[in-house]
Amino acid sequence: MEVKTICPHCGLLCDLTLLKEREILGTVPSPLCVKGLLAWTITYDQSRIYQPMMRKGRKHATIHWKEAVETMRRKIKNKGALTFVVSGSCTEEELAWIYSLSNSLGAPMVTTDPVLSASIFCKQATISDLETADVIFILGELLEFHPVLAGQILRSKYERGTRLFCLSSRLGPSSWFSETLQPLPGGESLVLLHMAQMLIQQGTYKKEQEKIPGFPEFRSTLKALPPVDRAGIKPLALSPVVDALAKAKKPLFVVTPSVTKTDNWKETLLSLSNLALLLDCGVLIVGGLEKGLRKYGVEEYDGKRKKVAFIFRSDPRSVDADFKILFTPYFVEEADLLIPIPCFTELSGTLTDADGGTKKLNKISDPPQDVREVGSILSEVVEELRPSSPPPKKPLFEFKEVKEKINVPRVSAGFPFLLYSQPTYFNFDWVKLKKLLDRFLDLKDSFELNPEDAERLGIKEGAEVMLRTEKEEFKRVALVRRS
Structure with missing residues (x-):
């Protein structure tokens, strides 16, 4: 049978029709981008987690929900050293629960996504x-x-x-x-x-x-x-x-x-x-889905280290904290405590689109047995917690002086090129979908190089090249492009 929901992978929130019997079988043909066509596949990703997991030594081990909840109760006592990290992939209902908890603790609610x-x-x-x-x-x-x-x-x-x-x-x-x-x-x-x-x-x-x-x-x-x-x-x-x-x-x-x-x-x-x-x-x-974050007054993460970070549907590698609690459908190595939550096909809720309006996310299938929703988990961590939201703010129209950083960045003798990257995804789920697409199309990570520079360096189309930045080095396939 055909079931309808929306694709959560960008601010357009395109309508998504899926084929479903006992399991989701695929997408009904429609004018979607590759993100929308592949969106459903993360439901059955091999890295799904079905019970809480805690880092013990160098590895993660499955723990009972009781131990996970008690750990979170202890961690929220670190007042002044807490941060709550959210993403546009969080539903309005999830954001309301998270806002209520962060507000009651006087902790900031931030995002690692760019808030344009x-x-x-x-x-x-x-x-x-x-x-x-x-x-x-x-x-x-x-x-x-x-x-x-x-x-x-x-x-x-x-x-x-x-x-x-x-x-x-x-x-x-x-x-x-x-x-x-x-x-x-x-x-x-x-x-x-x-x-x-x-x-x-x-x-x-x-x-x-x-x-x-x-x-x-x-x-x-x-x-x-x-x-x-x-x-x-x-x-x-x-x-x-x-x-x-x-x-x-x-x-x-x-x-x-x-x-x-x-x-x-x-x-x-x-x-x-x-x-x-x-x-x-x-x-x-x-x-991405930043308009929903703006409703809750979410600010950009300042990069400062915290003792404890509660991270919701975001990349923990972008957060600096002594202890990272990640609410996620998938296993991620960089978290200390992993809390299993439903993926988008297992959720009923609302998301905010690029226009600031809301669209309904329909539950297509039930989550695995021990996977729980964010509101259910947080209300157990803090009893009598209720979802809430801040009062709306009026838009501000104002000319702003721009004096700094208006010149082109300078290169140095040690690093003579500017490495300019462009993201092609807007939430953490897409990282997994991109790997699937790359394997399916046999795509390799690449970089584009101007023909004049390629000739001067003796680099040919398709050559594997080592790139070194001030932070890291990695290999990429060269694409010689006038762009």
Whole structure:
């Protein structure tokens, strides 16, 4: 029979129809990306855990639920040294339980996911705005991240004549269909600030936006900008983009998480936010499920070490703590205490999409016998605990000064290249699905190298190359690309 739910692997939350008898058999053919087509397979992943597990020495051993609950009760007594780490993969219902516990203990509720909307102080657009926009400006690589959404944008281009621009330091598939500006990695912020400067100098911005707090200070900082050619862009290349945005009736900015892999990505988003304010238009953030986290006031993890970290559906390798308690459907070596919880096909709940609306996650199958839901576990750890949520916050529109990290990062003699990576997944589950896809398609981890650099170094297409950074070294297959 066919059963319906949603795919939780990005902020689009696409409808997902699965074939199910006693077990889930597969996905009903539909216009989904590879994440959606493979999503159900994690239900039967070999690394599923069915009972709590505790690190004992160098290995993990299965323990009884009573011991797991008692351990958590002892650990929450470390007031002032606790942190609660969540991800967008947590349902609204799970977040309400976690918020209630963290709030009662005075402990922070944080995430290791990039929270792009925290650096946006202008109107946030919705996916429906794609249908009416006459100019769309994409920051980063969209086609590889969101092929479903990219299809909608391409229909706007070819059916309605929407003009597309792309600002990306890597020429991915999005550049094939748009007028592209390719700055040096990390130069995006400087390009966006120069675009804002041109709008003000030409007087083609929305004058009523001068009433928004921070405008005089922002306009003043634009006078001291470094030249845009430091970002690898010629000033004349900006004119057609700025003119098109100024003349557009409904311009729209689209941001992808690819921008988060440069050190100055927050400055880049602040620069984009200022540019959007000048044009009185919205910014559509497409990526993970961060909108649900913002409802609960979740902040980005600051990297500081804690005694105890309660980690929910997140990667424990991104958290620094003496003792890590991981709520997860799967075995993960880096956790000290593993608490088994259902995967998405075994849950009934709600998730928040890229528009800020909620969609229903339907339970397709029952979880294994000893696997319990987050609320059930936390209410046993702390008796009389009840789920709750903070009061809603009004959006803040404000110009922000951008003075730091607007120049392109410098290389050194010891490390003469900038290594620029782009994530292709938005939650920890996808790490497992990617391994499955790589085996199925016989894909190998690779990196792209400019032809001139490849020739100078004597590196051929398909060669296995050792890459060394300040933190680690690893092997990758070379792809010689003009991008």
